[in-house]
Amino acid sequence: MLPLPFLDRVKYIVERQFVKGALFQLLVVGIGIGLISLIGGLLVWPGSASFDNLGDAIWWAFLRLTDPGYLGDDEGGWRRLVSTVLTVTGYVVFMGTLVAILTRSLIARMTDLERGLTPVTLRHHVVVLGWNSRTVPLIQELLASTGRVRRFLAKHAARRLRLVILSEEVSAEQVLSLRNEREIGRKARDIVLRSGSPLQPEALHRVACLSAAAVIVPSEGTYNPDSVVSSDVETVKALLSMASQAQYLHQPLPYVVAEIEDLRKQAVAERAYPGPLEVISSDAIISRLLVQTLLHPGLSEVCNELLTARHGNDIYVRSGDIAEGDTLAELARSCPDAIILGLLQPRGDGWDVRLNAPSSTCIRDEDRLIILARDYSDTEPQRDKQGQRVVSLAPIERSAASDLPALQSGPEHRLLVLGWNQRVPALLAELARYPEHRFHADLVSIVAPATRETAIRQYLGEDGVVTHRQIEADFAVEEVLRRLSPADYDSILLLSSDRLGSGEEADARTMMGYLQLQEVLADAANPPQVILELSDPDNETLLVTNQSETLVSPMILSHVLAQVALRREVRVVLDELFTPGGAEIMFRPPSDYALPPRPDFTVVERLAGAHGETALGVLRARPDADGAMLELNPERGAALALQPGDLIVVLGRT
The missing domain is CATH 3.30.70.1450 (Regulator of K+ conductance, C-terminal domain)
Structure with missing residues (x-):
């Protein structure tokens, strides 16, 4: 019996060859076939007059190993026994192992292709870095803007709009979700999915960022209080990676539309990317729209x-x-x-x-x-047929x-905010930009008041001018709502939480609170204005089925990102319209x-x-x-x- 350490060493060497890929696996199998053929030739060569030399015997063994049709040609008990063993071994080693290696290699190659690891060879396309709640509405916006797209394509001398999406993991579910969207449908064939993270330079190369006509960086839109890496950090890192890659390859920087959540990070994003850049602050945009809706019901x-x-x-x-x-x-x-x-x-x-x-x-x-x-x-x-106006x-x-005179509600506003997300400090900051109005906000949430107050103070500083009060309560419970006396407020704002696992869960809780609120306000003689913020784009139908004023944040932000990508000047127009x-x-x-x-x-x-x-x-x-x-x-x-x-x-x- 061979010593155990020697066997372990042989198995280790074979294992190291197998993990190197299909080529080395085939090499190991080939060596095995050669050894079996050599052994079979040595067993039948001595004393046999039908073989001129050892090579003929080895060739005889190889033929029996690879093709069972030769089995009936052999004569003699010993030769038939060796031939039978070689044929059975051939089924296991030659046919079984070889087919298994080739099949696994083909499946692995197809899986890699489905994952989208091959770099694209496009120019003047539009790149979307990330797959999240913004992505599908963003694609819908780009495909629906036919006139803007024609001007965009003419500007970049392109014949059709090509979209490339970079996702952490590409799956058949994503492709199906694109095809099932009414505004996308068959146009999904022109959308290329690639796997990778915007934080990885090789992933940015995979989607050909430097050759793109426009690069859109949507924010994740989720919040993890235990993480020190926010969506804004990832956005800035992606901008730094693009700038570094362009400098290394000596290529011009593409036009980028980047979404950040915190308006205070805008200067950092602009410093990270020296090329043409438009920074869209999601917290600022949604807060502006909410405050404008308060002032103009x-x-x-x-x-x-x-x-x-x-x-x-x-x-x-x-x-x-x-x-x-x-x-x-x-x-x-x-x-x-x-x-x-x-x-x-x-x-x-x-x-x-x-x-x-x-x-x-x-x-x-x-x-x-x-x-x-x-x-x-x-x-x-x-114009007429002659081209005259x-x-x-x-x-x-x-x-x-x-x-x-300008017509705005107020100037006294009693505001009840039901729910908490990271946008609340930005909302209070936006309220403070209207000094001619006096806002008194009661903030209701199950999040600890100390946690909320710390976030507000970090955003507004110690001299925040908006009067607010923290209330710890669950607004989804009817009795809790009744104790808050919502009918005494001028406006009620229901916010979608960003601490839940998905937009569907957050909106389900928000809608539960809204239905409870409707029940409480059923007998109010002069009910307050109710504004509902939702996080799931699939809830677009609620815009026309409920009686409150509703804003679906991802849809609005996707529209802004898409339109600013197609026409850069749109951003300053929106800033003028929705700021004081x-x-x-x-x-x-x-x-x-x-x-x-x-x-x-x-x-x-x-x-x-x-x-x-x-x-x-x-x-x-x-x-x-x-x-x-x-x-x-x-x-x-x-x-x-x-x-x-x-x-x-x-x-x-x-």
């Missing part, structure tokens, strides 16, 4: 139309060359299906946003036009300044404009322009058959049929 209807992929109107930014030399009034007369909101004028390295600009403002080639329309084609001035609307004169000061979307009673009986939208536009404002549409007091209350950019010639309680949606100035 009903604004969520406008936000959900302008800032999601739902059917309706959108804000477009067009180059000034489509109407160079014309005034805004002249352009408006040639765009009957659009509303001219204003323009952007270059100022240094940025833009001067001039919403509600006077109608006499002349358009220059370097300017950018801000237009509200249903489709990109509606923003193009109408077609004027189809009466002139509307907009004065330089508004002479009507300057232009704001607000609602006016028809009596402010002294409208005649049965006016159409052209009359409303003319009277609003006389007061220095831009009419956008009508907010109905009662929903229509489809549950919609908002009618933006209505047909100009049709009567508006205003009913008691209806409001005019305008772009005014504070």
